[in-house]
Amino acid sequence: MKDAEGNRISATDGELVAEAVGGSAKAFEVLVYRHQRRATEVAYRLLSNMDDAMEVTQEAFLRAYRKLQSLSVPEKFGSWLLQIVSNQALNFRRGRALRYTVNLDRLHPTDRPAELNIADPSAISPGAEASAKELKQAMRQAIDQLPEKQRLALVLFSIQKLPQKQVAEVLNISVEAVKWHVFTARKKLKEKFKDYL
Amino acid sequence: MKPEDVEYQLSRLLDGELPQDQAEAFRQRLSQDPALAEQHRLYQALDQSLSDLAKDMPAVNWDLQRQGIRAVLERKMLLRPMVPSWRGRLLRWSTAAAAAAAVLVALVLGLNWLTSSAMRRPTAKLVVAWAGPKAPWTGATLSGGPLRDEADNATSELAVTYSSAGTAADQVPSETAQPDYHGEIIVVSAGPIALQGSQTSAMWYLDEL
Numbered sequence: 001m002k003d004a005e006g007n008r009i010s011a012t013d014g015e016l017v018a019e020a021v022g023g024s025a026k027a028f029e030v031l032v033y034r035h036q037r038r039a040t041e042v043a044y045r046l047l048s049n050m051d052d053a054m055e056v057t058q059e060a061f062l063r064a065y066r067k068l069q070s071l072s073v074p075e076k077f078g079s080w081l082l083q084i085v086s087n088q089a090l091n092f093r094r095g096r097a098l099r100y101t102v103n104l105d106r107l108h109p110t111d112r113p114a115e116l117n118i119a120d121p122s123a124i125s126p127g128a129e130a131s132a133k134e135l136k137q138a139m140r141q142a143i144d145q146l147p148e149k150q151r152l153a154l155v156l157f158s159i160q161k162l163p164q165k166q167v168a169e170v171l172n173i174s175v176e177a178v179k180w181h182v183f184t185a186r187k188k189l190k191e192k193f194k195d196y197l
Numbered sequence: 198m199k200p201e202d203v204e205y206q207l208s209r210l211l212d213g214e215l216p217q218d219q220a221e222a223f224r225q226r227l228s229q230d231p232a233l234a235e236q237h238r239l240y241q242a243l244d245q246s247l248s249d250l251a252k253d254m255p256a257v258n259w260d261l262q263r264q265g266i267r268a269v270l271e272r273k274m275l276l277r278p279m280v281p282s283w284r285g286r287l288l289r290w291s292t293a294a295a296a297a298a299a300v301l302v303a304l305v306l307g308l309n310w311l312t313s314s315a316m317r318r319p320t321a322k323l324v325v326a327w328a329g330p331k332a333p334w335t336g337a338t339l340s341g342g343p344l345r346d347e348a349d350n351a352t353s354e355l356a357v358t359y360s361s362a363g364t365a366a367d368q369v370p371s372e373t374a375q376p377d378y379h380g381e382i383i384v385v386s387a388g389p390i391a392l393q394g395s396q397t398s399a400m401w402y403l404d405e406l
Contacts, residue, residue: 025270028270029267032267037257037259040257044254054257061266135246136253154247158247159248179208179212186244187204193243197238197242197246
C-alpha cells in the first residue's frame with residue numbers, strides 16, 4: 001500500500017532497509033518518516049533541549065544511513081536507531097557538560113544561575129500551579145543526574161512507554177536488567193520527591 | 198522479605214508483571230498495611246509524574262526536519278546506490294560506460310555548444326539551513342543573485358532575498374559566491390536562530406547541480 005506521496009506505508013522496516021541498501025532513497029525517507037518522532041522525543045528527553053535534540057537526531061539518521069549495510073537484523077531498525085540516538089545524545093551531553101563546566105568555572109559564584117539548584121526539591125515554592133511546574137523541572141533535572149543506564153531505561157520505559165523488550169534491545173542488556181534499572185531509578189526519584197508526590 | 202524486595206514487587210505490580218495470584222496476594226497485603234499502601238501511592242504518583250513529562254514537548258515541524266535530513270544526506274553525497282558486491286561493480290562499470298558514451302556524443306555533436314561562454318556559467322543550488330521550527334521565509338518568495346554595489350555593478354558576493362506577504366523584502370546574510378549565480382534555492386530547517394541581532398547566522402552552502 002502507498003500513501004498520497006507514494007511512500008510504501010505497508011512495507012516492513014526490514015523490507016525498507018533492504019531497499020535503501022539497494023539504493024532506494026525513497027525507502028530511507030519512509031524509514032525517517034516512520035521513526036523521526038520517537039527518535040527526536042528520546043533525544044529531547046535525554047538532552048532537555050530541542051535544538052540539541054534536532055541536531056542529534058539528524059546526526060543519528062546520517063550515521064544510520066552510513067551504517068545501514070552493517071545492520072544484521074533489518075527488522076530491528078527502530079531499536080537500532082534508538083541505540084544510535086541514545087549514544088549520540090550521551091556523547092553530546094558529555095561534550096556539553098565539559099563545555100558547561102569550563103564556562104561555569106569562569107563564573108563568579110554569585111553569577112551562577114539559580115536554576116542550577118532546582119534539582120533540590122526543597123527549592124520548590126508553595127502554590128499549586130507554580131509547584132507543579134517546578135516539580136516537573138526538578139524531576140527533569142533529577143532524571144538528568146541518574147546514572148546513564150538508569151536514566152535511559154527510565155526514559156525509554158516510563159516516559160516513552162517502550163516495551164521492556166525493546167528497551168533491552170536499545171540498551172543491549174537483558175529484560176531483567178531493564179526492570180532492575182527502572183526500579184532503581186524510580187526508587188531514587190521516589191525518595192527524592194516523596195514529600196512532593 | 199527484605200524491604201527492597203518488597204519495593205521491587207511494588208514496582209512489578211505497577212507494571213502489571215506479577216502473576217495474577219501474586220498480584221492478588223500483594224493487593225491484600227496493601228489493604229492491611231498502611232505504610233506499604235503509602236509506598237504504593239508514592240510509586241503510582243511518581244509514574245503519573247513521569248507520564249506527564251512525556252506530554253511536555255516543544256512543537257516540531259516534522260516535514261522540515263525530514264527535509265533537513267534529506268538535504269544533509271544529499272550534501273554529503275550519501276544518497277546514492279549502496280549496492281554491494283557484483284551488482285555494485287556491474288553498476289559502476291555500466292555507469293562508467295554510459296558516461297563515456299555520453300561524453301563522446303557530446304564532443305561530436307555539441308562542440309560549439311559546449312564552448313559557448315554563455316552555457317558555461319556556473320550553476321548551483323543554494324541550500325539554506327535555518328535552525329527553527331519555522332524559517333522566517335517559510336512560504337515567502339525567495340530569489341538569489343549577485344549582490345550589487347551602489348553603481349549597480351554585480352559584485353562577487355551572493356545575495357539572497359526573501360519577502361513574506363505584506364512585508365518589504367529583507368536581505369539575509371550574503372556569502373561569497375560566483376557572481377553569475379543561477380540556481381535553485383532549497384530551504385531546510387534545523388533549529389532556532391534569530392535573523393536579526395548578533396545571532397544572525399543562517400548556515401548555507403552551495404551545491405553544484
